[in-house]
Amino acid sequence: MSGIDSEGTVNRVVIVGGGTAGWMTAAGLASMLGPTGLDITLIESEAIGVVGVGEATLPHLKQFNDTIGVNEAEFMAATSATFKLGIEFVNWGRKGDSYIHPFGEFGLPNEGVAFHHYWRKFADRPDVGPLDEYSLPVIACRNGKFQPPSEDPRSVFSTYRYAYQFDALQYGPFMRSLSEKRGVKRIEGKVTDVALDAESGHITSLTLDDGQEIEGDLFVDCTGFFGLLIEKTLQTGYDDWSEWLPADRAVAMPCESAGPPVPYTRATAHEAGWSWRIPLQHRTGNGHVYSSQFLDDDAAAETLIAGLDGKPLADPRFLRFVTGKRKKLWNRNVVAIGLSGGFLEPLESTSIYLIQEGITKLLELFPRSHDNAVEEREYNHWMDLQFERVRDFLLLHYNATERDDSDFWNHMRTMNVPDSLRERLSLFDAHGHVSAYEHGLFLVPSWIAVLIGQRAMPGGYDARVDRIPDEQVLQHLAGLKGHMAKAAGSMGDHTGFLTSHAGMGRTV
Amino acid sequence: MKAKRLSVIGAPLGVSIVGAWLSARWLGPGRELTMAVSGAAQTSSELLLRPSMLSFHGELEISPDTLIQAASAEPVFSWTAQTPTGAISIPFSPYGVSRSGVEFHHYWQRAGELEDVSDISDFSLPLALENAGRPFNLKEMGQLPVQFGLRLDQARYADIMLQFAKQAGAKITDDTNQETEADFVIECVVDVESAAWRGSRIGLSAPDDLSGAESQVFANAARRACALIGDLSDQPAERAEFNRLSENEADRIADMRTLLVAEDLQHSASPELLRKIDVFRACGRIPTEDFEVFLSPEWLAALRARGVQPRRYDRMADRLPEAELLSWLTQLRRQIEQITSAGNPS
Ligand SMILES: Cc1cc2nc3c(=O)[nH]c(=O)nc-3n(C[C@H](O)[C@H](O)[C@H](O)COP(=O)(O)OP(=O)(O)OC[C@H]3O[C@@H](n4cnc5c(N)ncnc54)[C@H](O)[C@@H]3O)c2cc1C
Numbered sequence: 001m002s003g004i005d006s007e008g009t010v011n012r013v014v015i016v017g018g019g020t021a022g023w024m025t026a027a028g029l030a031s032m033l034g035p036t037g038l039d040i041t042l043i044e045s046e047a048i049g050v051v052g053v054g055e056a057t058l059p060h061l062k063q064f065n066d067t068i069g070v071n072e073a074e075f076m077a078a079t080s081a082t083f084k085l086g087i088e089f090v091n092w093g094r095k096g097d098s099y100i101h102p103f104g105e106f107g108l109p110n111e112g113v114a115f116h117h118y119w120r121k122f123a124d125r126p127d128v129g130p131l132d133e134y135s136l137p138v139i140a141c142r143n144g145k146f147q148p149p150s151e152d153p154r155s156v157f158s159t160y161r162y163a164y165q166f167d168a169l170q171y172g173p174f175m176r177s178l179s180e181k182r183g184v185k186r187i188e189g190k191v192t193d194v195a196l197d198a199e200s201g202h203i204t205s206l207t208l209d210d211g212q213e214i215e216g217d218l219f220v221d222c223t224g225f226f227g228l229l230i231e232k233t234l235q236t237g238y239d240d241w242s243e244w245l246p247a248d249r250a251v252a253m254p255c256e257s258a259g260p261p262v263p264y265t266r267a268t269a270h271e272a273g274w275s276w277r278i279p280l281q282h283r284t285g286n287g288h289v290y291s292s293q294f295l296d297d298d299a300a301a302e303t304l305i306a307g308l309d310g311k312p313l314a315d316p317r318f319l320r321f322v323t324g325k326r327k328k329l330w331n332r333n334v335v336a337i338g339l340s341g342g343f344l345e346p347l348e349s350t351s352i353y354l355i356q357e358g359i360t361k362l363l364e365l366f367p368r369s370h371d372n373a374v375e376e377r378e379y380n381h382w383m384d385l386q387f388e389r390v391r392d393f394l395l396l397h398y399n400a401t402e403r404d405d406s407d408f409w410n411h412m413r414t415m416n417v418p419d420s421l422r423e424r425l426s427l428f429d430a431h432g433h434v435s436a437y438e439h440g441l442f443l444v445p446s447w448i449a450v451l452i453g454q455r456a457m458p459g460g461y462d463a464r465v466d467r468i469p470d471e472q473v474l475q476h477l478a479g480l481k482g483h484m485a486k487a488a489g490s491m492g493d494h495t496g497f498l499t500s501h502a503g504m505g506r507t508v
Numbered sequence: 509m510k511a512k513r514l515s516v517i518g519a520p521l522g523v524s525i526v527g528a529w530l531s532a533r534w535l536g537p538g539r540e541l542t543m544a545v546s547g548a549a550q551t552s553s554e555l556l557l558r559p560s561m562l563s564f565h566g567e568l569e570i571s572p573d574t575l576i577q578a579a580s581a582e583p584v585f586s587w588t589a590q591t592p593t594g595a596i597s598i599p600f601s602p603y604g605v606s607r608s609g610v611e612f613h614h615y616w617q618r619a620g621e622l623e624d625v626s627d628i629s630d631f632s633l634p635l636a637l638e639n640a641g642r643p644f645n646l647k648e649m650g651q652l653p654v655q656f657g658l659r660l661d662q663a664r665y666a667d668i669m670l671q672f673a674k675q676a677g678a679k680i681t682d683d684t685n686q687e688t689e690a691d692f693v694i695e696c697v698v699d700v701e702s703a704a705w706r707g708s709r710i711g712l713s714a715p716d717d718l719s720g721a722e723s724q725v726f727a728n729a730a731r732r733a734c735a736l737i738g739d740l741s742d743q744p745a746e747r748a749e750f751n752r753l754s755e756n757e758a759d760r761i762a763d764m765r766t767l768l769v770a771e772d773l774q775h776s777a778s779p780e781l782l783r784k785i786d787v788f789r790a791c792g793r794i795p796t797e798d799f800e801v802f803l804s805p806e807w808l809a810a811l812r813a814r815g816v817q818p819r820r821y822d823r824m825a826d827r828l829p830e831a832e833l834l835s836w837l838t839q840l841r842r843q844i845e846q847i848t849s850a851g852n853p854s
Contacts, residue, residue, distance in 0.1 A: 036826040067609070112533060112567070112735070365791055368820045374790035378783070382795075423748070430745040431738060438798045463738035467536030 010217040010333075010367050011039055014206065016191055016229060017222030018044025020054055020168065021338020021355045023175035024064075025220050028359040030182035031068035033366065040183065041214060043206065045190040051224050051319070051339065053252050055168045055278045055285045056084065056265040056349040058441070059103050059161035064356045070178065077503025078174045079166035080281040082261045083146045083494060085137040087348065091269040092454050094402050099130075099453030100264065101348075102137035104160030105445050107480055110468075116448050117462040118473050120432055128474070131452050133481050136160055139488035141264040146494040156487045163349070165265060165278045165285075187214065191223075194233045202333040202370060203229060218367065221336040225343075230326055230336035237327040238342075244395050244418065245323035246294075246411075247273050247345045251301050252287035252317050256310030260495040267347060270303050271295065272408035276346065277309065281504045284309055289345055294408040321345070325387045330379040333370060335362055342387055347397060350390045353441060357386055382439075389440035392421040393447070400425070400456040425456075432458035509538060512740045515690035517544045521555070521662060522696025522712055522726045524669035529730035531676035532568050534737075541678040542690065543670065555662035556587055556720040559600050559655035564727045570672065572646055572658060578668050581660035583649050585634035587719040589768050589810070596813040599634035601654040602805045604840055607828070613808060614792055614821040615828065619837055622830060628812070631837070633844050640848040652847065655803075657720060692740040694733060696726065702758030703729050705747045708740070718768075721761055724801060728757060756799040764802050767810050785816055792818030 013029060015022050026042045034040065065075060075081065086102035093099075107115030115134065122128045132138045137160035140146060150157035180186060189208035197204050205215040221229035230236050242248060261279035268275050273290030288304040301316045325342025329335065336342075337358040344350060361382050365375040399417055403409035417425070427433050428451055434444045451458075465473065498504035514534070516527045527543040535541045557565075562572060575581040586599040604612025612631065619625045629635050634654045637644065649656055674680050692708045699713035703725075710733055714725035732753055736746040763781040770776035777785060780797055784807060787795050794807045802810075828836070 032824055032827075036823055038823075112731070363824065364793060364822070366823050367791075368823065372790075374786045378787050378790075378793075378795060381783070423745075427745045427749050430743060433736065433746065433749065435749060438796070438800075460738075462735065464534060464536075464734070466538075466739075467534075 008369050010369060010372075011037065012216045013038060013040050013218045013220060014214055014216035015040065015042040015220040015222055016044075016206065017224060017338070017340070018042055018172060018176065018186070019050035019222060019224055019338065020171055020175075020352060021224070021340070022220075022222035023172050023179060024352075024355055025222060025337050025359050025362075026179040026184045027068055027175045027182070028064070028363065030179050030184045032363050034183050039185075040179075041185045041187060041216070042179070043187045043189055043191060043208065043214065046188060047190060048226075050169075050172060052168055052317075053250070053285070053287060053319070054346070054351055055280065056087075056165050056276065056346075057163045058349055058353045059163045060353050060356055061163060062161075064359075068178075073501055073503065075174060076164065076166075076498075076501070079164075079170040080283075081164045081166035081502060082279055082281060082498060083263045083502075084163040084165050084265060085141050085146065085160060085263045086265075088141065088264050088266045089269070089397070089450075089453060090266060092267075092274075092397060092401060092403075094455065095405065097453075097455070099449065100132060100135075100138045100141050101446060101449040101453065102135050102141065102160060103162060104135060104137040106131055106448060107134040108159075110476070111464065113462050113464050114434075114444070114448075116452065117432055117465050118468075118477065120458060120461040121465050122470075122474060122477065123457070125474075128477055129481065131448075134477075134484055136484050136487055139484055140491055141262065143488060144260065144262055144494050145488055145491035146263045146497045147491045156483060162263075165261075165280055167280055167282075168285075187212070191228060194229065196233070200332070200370065201234075203233065217333065217370070219334045220362075221334055221340045222338045224339040225321060227326070227336065227340040229334045230329075230331060230340055234331050234334055236331045236336075238322070239324045239327055240322055241324040241344070241391055242322055244391065244415070245345055245398075246291040246408075247289045248320060248322060249292050249297065249300065250287050250289045250319045250321070250346070251297065251304055252285070252319065253301075253304060253308070253315070254283050254285050254313045255308045256313060257282070257284050258309035261498070263494045265349065268307065269403070271406045273300070274347065275304055275307055277307075281498060281502070283313055287346075289347070291408060294406070294411075325384070328376070328380050329358065329383045330376045332376075333372075335379070337362070341383070344387065344390055344394055347394050348390075348442075350394070350441065354383075354386060354390070358383060385439060386441065388418075388420065389437070389442070392418060392424070393442045393450075395421060396425075396447075396450055397454070400451060400454045402455055428456070428458055430458065431460040431462060433462070511538050511540045512692075513540045513542065513690045514692050514694070514737075514740060515542045515544065516694045516696065518546055518696035518712075519698050520545045520547065520666045521722065522698070522714060524666040524673070525723060525726040526694060526696060526712065526730040526733070527673040527678055528568060528669040528676075529564075529727070530734055531673040531678040534734045535677050541673070542681060543673060543678050544681050544683060545666075545670075553662045554659055555665055555723060556584065557581075557658045557660065557665075558587075558720040558724050559657045561657065561723060561727060564731075568672065570668070575658055575660055575665065575668065576646070579660040579664040581658040581665075583644050583646075583656040584659045585638045585654055585656050587657075589718065589813075591768050591813055592771060593813075596809065597629075597635055597638065598806050598809040598813075599632050599638075600657060600803060600805065601632075601634045603628050603808070604631040604837075605653075607836075608824065610822050610824045611792075611804075613818075614825040615833060616837070617792065617818060617821040618825045619833055622834065625837060626841075631840055631844070633847060636844045636848045692737060698722065703750075703754035705733075705750045705754075708742070710737075710750070715761060715765075718761065718765060721801065725757065725761070728801075729754065753799065756797070757801060760797065760799060760801045764806075764810060767807075767814060773814060773816075785811065788818060789816055790819060792821050 086100045090098045191206045193207035195205045266277040272294035275288040278285035290300045329341045398412035434447045586597045694710045696712045701713045703712045712729045714722040716722045736750045
């Protein structure tokens with residue numbers, strides 16, 4: 001097959017790690033390159049286990065699933081998944097505040113001017129109401145509604161997308177079964193030794209605790225926070241971003257569901273961090289992310305337990321991390337995907353997205369030989385950009401706040417943010433413009449949702465709004481608000497949809 | 509309250525494009541727009557409007573039909589560029605068609621490793637249409653899976669845009685001394701520099717050495733200025749954003765210019781252009797920056813014309829069985845022939 005099997009070519013991929021990152025990588029490579037004769041082996045150690053969190057996702061996962069041919073209904077039933085239309089942020093701008101960052105638009109642009117400018121001009125009027133009322137996915141979240149988006153761009157139902165919330169411990173096995181069906185070889189064992197080529201410094205083989213030796217051409221490090229190949233072996237180095245994202249601990253604890261699952265994740269800000277609540281079909285996932293510089297573990301667990309909706313289903317589990325990323329996510333013949341490559345804390349559910357992005361880029365640049373310096377450089381350039389842009393967006397949540405009720409919030413509110421974020425904030429602050437980029441995860445509506453949701457109201461609005469008579473704008477706003485409410489009212493119930501389309505076993 | 513006065517002055521093409529846009533999207537109550545052209549439009553010269561200019565005109569509700577009738581516009585599928593080794597045709601639409609997310613040129617390269625295949629340009633529908641030797645009407649164009657631009661008479665086009673602006677309420681004057689009266693001035697020149705906003709003045713420059721770039725740059729600048737100049741008061745954050753975007757645009761155009769004409773590419777290329785060259789050479793992919801003027805097929809054509817060839821194709825192209833690949837290529841060529849000859853009066 002066009003020289004692929006000849007000497008010096010990359011034909012054997014060894015993935016170390018069987019968590020979400022490992023099995024997603026295996027499924028992606030097997031689906032897209034398996035038919036070309038690529039030999040894929042995955043080594044995982046049940047004794048070490050997986051991190052077991054990471055249950056909220058972004059809409060891009062649907063695209064990944066579609067590309068590799070995952071049946072949505074089967075996937076949702078197997079992972080007890082629910083639909084997700086956005087994230088509710090509670091107590092972020094001020095204590096008592098709540099806003100939703102939806103996976104969709106606010107209103108509709110008019111004459112090339114984004115909707116929020118029209119809204120901004122009249123935002124103080126009670127009849128105009130909050131921006132939330134002009135977003136179909138937000139109204140759907142608030143009312144427990146769900147229906148798949150329309151593909152007709154003229155329909156208001158095309159103004160949103162959706163993601164999933166799934167059981168992390170069921171997701172790995174689901175992807176494993178799919179990968180094994182597509183030819184991935186799984187080896188149970190712990191990697192205890194790594195052999196390097198003396199000249200190139202490339203990894204040549206891994207030794208397992210039972211003495212087995214596994215050779216490979218390309219190694220994907222999915223060993224989570226261990227970073228076994230990328231760090232412990234190759235000593236790649238880490239860009240520590242805790243200066244900007246100081247959360248370094250989490251405590252997780254599932255609980256019983258308190259009612260029908262809502263189609264959104266909730267992120268509630270606390271004294272020195274925030275807690276997540278992820279509703280699944282059969283339980284709720286919870287956790288508290290915090291900075292150990294400002295809060296101790298006991299206090300963090302207490303806050304988490306006090307906020308649970310239902311009876312705890314396990315003891316609190318503590319996790320430690322350092323926010324940041326590897327200096328190189330691709331180094332020699334090792335590509336780090338998942339937590340081994342970096343972690344920016346779970347706010348906004350970006351980690352699984354970054355895994356997906358890593359797999360997609362690896363597929364696009366998949367090397368033919370060991371002479372792959374350009375591919376390596378391009379991969380790292382791309383992933384660095386992704387990580388940096390996600391970092392800025394996460395930091396925005398902590399920095400654009402009025403909270404001054406704890407040392408943590410005072411620190412976050414007054415910190416020196418990276419220039420890239422500072423410039424964006426000053427542009428928005430003036431007249432509500434958002435600098436758009438092509439290559440980044442969070443698009444303009446996301447920035448608007450968080451900025452306005454956290455009271456970073458711009459000083460002005462796009463002056464083109466003034467070309468349209470006030471009464472006309474107000475009439476348009478009222479019409480749109482009514483249209484959104486009516487559309488949301490016509491949507492089905494989330495739980496009903498889960499029951500009919502996602503194997504949810506109970507009716508509420 | 510005194511009206512806010514904006515003046516657009518300078519070269520006819522720039523003034524007419526920028527002024528037309530501002531008259532439709534900026535002018536309104538309490539605002540005045542004056543347009544003053546200095547020098548005549550190049551009467552005999554032809555102008556190329558790139559495909560994205562069609563949506564620019566669409567937003568102004570100027571249909572391609574209007575341009576065809578009033579400015580003798582003809583659809584075009586590619587543009588011509590000069591390189592040190594001669595003129596080349598650069599199509600606006602991809603060669604062949606992509607399949608399972610993999611661009612056609614990877615399949616073509618793989619086929620070339622299996623047997624003799626004809627040049628990749630033989631798989632280009634836009635190039636075939638360009639060489640078909642017959643005109644295509646708008647109805648036909650709408651049904652073809654290609655992007656097209658328009659070639660038209662520059663002076664007549666500028667006139668259409670000026671008339672449009674006038675009807676939308678702009679004041680057209682010969683008096684080029686508008687600057688003294690205005691709160692804000694946009695001056696349009698034809699040059700390769702990037703646009704810059706300083707104080708209450710924007711200097712817009714568009715290059716005329718790359719076919720189609722000139723009108724595109726003026727149109728992009730019109731959109732950008734319209735969104736950011738607001739009420740014409742000094743706005744440092746918007747100014748910085750305008751200048752940043754304009755610089756990016758000028759840099760990408762400069763990259764294409766370098767790629768087309770530089771004798772020593774490796775030493776003349778910017779880091780962004782080097783990235784394109786290196787990645788394309790290594791694996792046939794063309795990375796893009798946040799802001800691009802030229803489309804991926806245009807970069808592909810220019811890279812190939814300058815002798816930059818991928819060392820390998822995308823492995824995902826190997827998913828297609830050999831026999832299927834080869835018969836698919838034969839089929840594609842046949843389809844292109846059918847499309848270009850359909851309705852051919854000869
Ligand atoms: C508190 C917290 C909350 C999170 N919430 C979200 C969220 O809501 N959304 C989201 O997108 N992401 C979230 N994440 C991130 C998400 O959990 C991870 O991105 C995802 O689970 C992938 O993890 P992983 O596969 O990289 O690592 P792991 O799950 O840790 O897997 C590592 C694998 O490597 C194996 N291994 C390690 N060493 C060896 C060895 N020597 N030999 C053999 N095998 C070995 C282990 O056995 C395991 O199989 C969260 C992370 C944390 C810490």
